[in-house]
Amino acid sequence: MAALALAGCGGSDSKGGGGDKPAAGDDVCKTADGDGPKIGLAYDVGGRGDRSFNDSAYAGLEKAVGEFDATCIEGEATDGEAESAREDRLRNMAENGATAIVGVGFAYSESVNAVAPDFPEVNFAVIDGFDPDDQANENVAYLGFAEQEGSFLVGVAAAEKSKSGTIGFVGGVNNELIQKFEAGYTAGAKAAKPDIKVEVAYIQESDLKGFGDPAGGKAAAAGEFDKGADVVYHAAGGSGSGVFDAAVEAGEGNWAIGVDSDQYLTATAEQKPFILTSMLKRVDVATYDFAKSVDAGKPLTSFVTYDLKQDGVGYSTANKTAIDGLTTTIDDYKAKIIAGDIKVPTKP
Numbered sequence: 001m002a003a004l005a006l007a008g009c010g011g012s013d014s015k016g017g018g019g020d021k022p023a024a025g026d027d028v029c030k031t032a033d034g035d036g037p038k039i040g041l042a043y044d045v046g047g048r049g050d051r052s053f054n055d056s057a058y059a060g061l062e063k064a065v066g067e068f069d070a071t072c073i074e075g076e077a078t079d080g081e082a083e084s085a086r087e088d089r090l091r092n093m094a095e096n097g098a099t100a101i102v103g104v105g106f107a108y109s110e111s112v113n114a115v116a117p118d119f120p121e122v123n124f125a126v127i128d129g130f131d132p133d134d135q136a137n138e139n140v141a142y143l144g145f146a147e148q149e150g151s152f153l154v155g156v157a158a159a160e161k162s163k164s165g166t167i168g169f170v171g172g173v174n175n176e177l178i179q180k181f182e183a184g185y186t187a188g189a190k191a192a193k194p195d196i197k198v199e200v201a202y203i204q205e206s207d208l209k210g211f212g213d214p215a216g217g218k219a220a221a222a223g224e225f226d227k228g229a230d231v232v233y234h235a236a237g238g239s240g241s242g243v244f245d246a247a248v249e250a251g252e253g254n255w256a257i258g259v260d261s262d263q264y265l266t267a268t269a270e271q272k273p274f275i276l277t278s279m280l281k282r283v284d285v286a287t288y289d290f291a292k293s294v295d296a297g298k299p300l301t302s303f304v305t306y307d308l309k310q311d312g313v314g315y316s317t318a319n320k321t322a323i324d325g326l327t328t329t330i331d332d333y334k335a336k337i338i339a340g341d342i343k344v345p346t347k348p
Contacts, residue, residue: 029072039291090115094115113132125290260279262316281313
């Protein structure tokens with residue numbers, strides 16, 4: 001039942017025992033009452049309140065509800081859930097009137113592929129999704145990002161900021177998607193300083209709980225700080241808070257780099273001074289764009305990639321005292337990537 005929990009207009013809280021996790025703003029799905037599209041948002045592991053990937057999707061949903069007079073329903077994933085749970089979550093949303101449904105994360109690719117043909121009038125999208133077979137679904141959009149390009153930029157920042165000559169990367173799960181972050185980060189760092197050393201650690205090899213394990217994130221980052229790294233970038237979702245804690249414990253002169261959203265803005269007061277920047281992956285833009293296309297009667301379909309040219313990825317500058325001296329160098333590399341002078345690798 002927890003896997004099927006939905007929250008909508010007048011519905012119950014989908015957190016279902018989410019504990020003390022912070023919410024991403026007001027619960028718009030409880031108050032929205034317009035007559036525009038009904039948007040379903042099926043979260044990845046960690047759910048709303050992860051201060052990262054899921055919260056960014058919620059920000060796009062919130063904007064869409066306001067602009068298109070929409071209503072919405074939410075559904076949250078649970079650690080280790082079966083594929084059938086994701087399918088049931090999507091079916092439940094479609095059966096409850098959703099006209100646009102977004103699966104937040106590649107884990108929804110198989111379930112969307114199974115459910116979409118049964119609801120041809122419903123428009124589906126998968127953030128970071130892939131089509132698992134060779135028969136394209138006409139009502140599905142796969143919204144991807146050039147994560148390697150944004151990661152390249154924070155790799156430049158890490159190398160320029162490092163005094164030890166060693167930096168680190170912590171991935172949540174060792175799969176092709178997260179390897180794109182690693183590849184871009186390493187390429188950017190070595191472009192700025194060819195002799196830089198990059199320590200790499202993954203919290204899990206294949207288990208998606210690697211995105212919701214702050215203790216695992218802290219242990220992985222602490223190991224890299226112990227090896228001499230003084231800047232550690234994470235692509236680990238909710239596990240990233242542990243990476244920030246490890247930077248705090250490593251002490252002054254050590255830094256962490258966030259991911260997906262500007263994590264400096266949602267970090268604790270203790271963590272903030274240690275967050276150099278964040279790689280911005282505009283899941284909010286993709287979620288909003290998809291809702292906008294459905295509202296306009298021209299729903300996005302097939303594969304759409306958000307890159308530097310589209311402002312789909314980037315880096316944050318909220319911690320001005322830490323990043324200001326680096327922005328000129330970073331922006332020079334950004335211009336070269338946009339111009340095609342630098343092609344950023346997608347594999348380590």
